[in-house]
Amino acid sequence: MSGISNSTLKTHKFSALLILIILFVGGCSPGHGEGGALSKKQVLKLYPDADLFEFDGYVYKTGVDWIEDEELTKDEQIGVISEGMANKLPVGSKIFSVKEKKPILIVEYNGLEKRYLIQLGE
DSSP: OOSOOHHHHHHHHHHHHHHHHHHHHHTTSTTTTTOSBOOHHHHHHHOTTOOEEEETTEEEEOOOHHHHHSOOOEEEEEEEOOTTSBSSSOTTOEEEEETTOOSEEEEEETTEEEEEEEOBOO
């Protein structure tokens, strides 16, 4: 015999199984393994009904609960939505940065304001 007890083997098998479960569950989170900035196609695959736009090489999406609770101060206008840039925003919508230097932009159109969060993978 190798000197390893039956309880030690069971402990090692349980540990290995637990590690596999953690790796599997962790690999199922949105954006996992995508690395860096997500493309419009990747975001729409994760969130088929997403309201998004592309700006300065990044994709921004609205409908993220926690950004609605953030205290943000609209800063300067940094762009305008043009044809093909957004899937739900009207052309001519104004894009603003925020003073707090967060990865959030504010879009203004027809008297409405929406907050959009940059979409990054893990």
